Amino acid sequence: MAAEKQVQADGLLGWVDRRFPLISLYKTHLSEYYAPKNFNFWYFFGSLAMVVLGIQIITGIFLVMHYKPDASLNAAGIPVAFASVEYIMREVPFGWLIRYMHSTGASAFFVVVFLHMFRGLMYGSYREPRELIWIFGCMIFLCLMAEAFFGYLLPWGQMSYWGAQVIVNLFAAVPLIGPDLAIWIRGDFVVGDATLNRFFAFHVIAIPLVLVGLVAAHIIALHEVGSNNPDGVEIKAKKDANGIPLDGIPFHPYYTVHDIMGFAGFAILFAAVVFFAPEFGGYFLEYNNFIPADPLVTPPHIAPVWYFTPFYSMLRAVTDVFTWTFVAAALLGAYGFYRFKPFGQMGAYAGMAAMLVLAVLFRLLDAKFWGVAVMGGAVIILFFLPWLDKSPVKSIRYRPSWQKWLYGIFVVNFFVLGYLGVLPPTPVGQIVSQLGTIYYFGFFMLMPLWTPLGEFKPVPDRVIFQAH
């Protein structure tokens, strides 16, 4: 049992604190949460992601006051949902601003989250003891993708409609239950009113609730073990006489001020996009989506919004011939289990058997299903990162230089895949995206082999920091 708490404060604060752990929460998470003093530019994006979540929730509430999830046609022959978005844009006072904040916020969310994840990748923030922070983060990313996908159907434009049609049909590729699963998700034989209404429910209630819960879990786990830093050094290893990390500074006021500065910079860019380029050249709001949904006419070119395109490219890369690459990978995996026995003798037999079965399945099931599996796998593989990385150091600063090149190519590759996903399919693009898919998965799956190799630089005992 915890000891009886001593409340020093009096007045209203004392009254509250005797009934609610207000002061201790404030201390644990702000004034006595010691974060490493060497945070750099990359550490803005965690707090910015929370800011964008706030923007999305607030603007979302006000949009729901005017939006109607209804696919039926109004007197003018326009779907009600589409018309209600136009109504927000043209007739609701400041409706255009709130909607542009929401649509720009969606893209901004992915910008800051991609940067936040890349920060984790560079500095090894997913390594022990921060595996759970990383896993909660991956779940947040999955929720974010679901949230973006469900939200994109709501304006009920051509891109909304056909994008949803394509993604829901991904589930039809699942062996045996696929077609029934797709009908169950749509609630109809085609994307229709039932689909629109349930996507609305997921977008405004279900996913945001889960998202907020996961963000809380992400931060609670972070504050339990403490933040990583660009040197990947554990600051808790060196403490002063009072048990405070020597290289730690209280989150408040130091990092609250730091993050407010980051927010100021973000707000300038955000406002610039909202006011001057809300469509962002067709990347944030696709032009085809200004045409009402028409179930009988597919737009000549369907592309998802930019943040899905790297994964979409990997989906498109999987053709029947390309699945032979997977067979080769599975056979190599089987050899790996035989040669290295990472999980003991029994593990080696089980692993080899699983790999051989997989090799057969790669050819037995449709390439279409494996395309879907690759797209999902590209996100799922991130969950395993803490156990794939076997490097003796956390931070990229102390890794061999050739490994930095691998990370650099990974980033370029991600951009190339993203760019190809925007374009219509071409034979050259297909080959490039196939190579890109191999690199993306090779980077992660071969980590146990390449991360321990090479000359590592000595890791300092304490963080490296020059005061300004």
Added chain:
Amino acid sequence: MSEQTAAKPLLGLASEVTSGNSFDMPKGAEPSRRNWMIACGAAGGVAAAATAIPFVGSMTPSEKARSAGAPVEVDIGDIAPGGVKIVEWRGKPVWIVRRTPNMLASLKGTESQLADPKSDRQDYPVPDYAKNEHRSIKPEYLVAVGICTHLGCSPVAKFEGGSASGISADWKTGFFCPCHGSTFDISGRVFANKPAPDNLEVPRHMYLSDSRLIIGKDEKGEA
């Protein structure tokens, strides 16, 4: 008032706690109680899980959506040779293509390049009367669902051959899916090594007269 309550415990249960000692746990395991607790917990868990049935069920197509899947009657007398008529059935576009002899001739040369020339795959089973080269009851008319079997886009007609089609110089005639580049011949059969695994779906259909067609229904019943 409070004294009375203290003197007479509820239901007359004597309690050790009131005597000033702390509460004692009963000594030793009680397997019978534990088994009952596990059994009750399991039964309750099954009941709780079963409450998912109405929620999952509520997401299946409603009666209204099911009845909207009724068969559709079409007049095909006004389609010119080489023309297409598109009707909506179950919310999907169904193409009725009136093929010219040239188009039908193009089916001869392509068989070796197709993924499933005989329509043997069972994901979208072809009715027996359309399990032939022209994939239809009458060679002249193709009836097919205009939804790509890859991810559900609607392919476009590319009836003109050669490089003018924008596909390839040796393109004869057929359909092209703009989303992921799958190509189909004029019978809706998919070319090999394209993203789409299956030929275009041929819905159940039958002729009511020479110029009247019903889609979604044949002699064997409704689709």
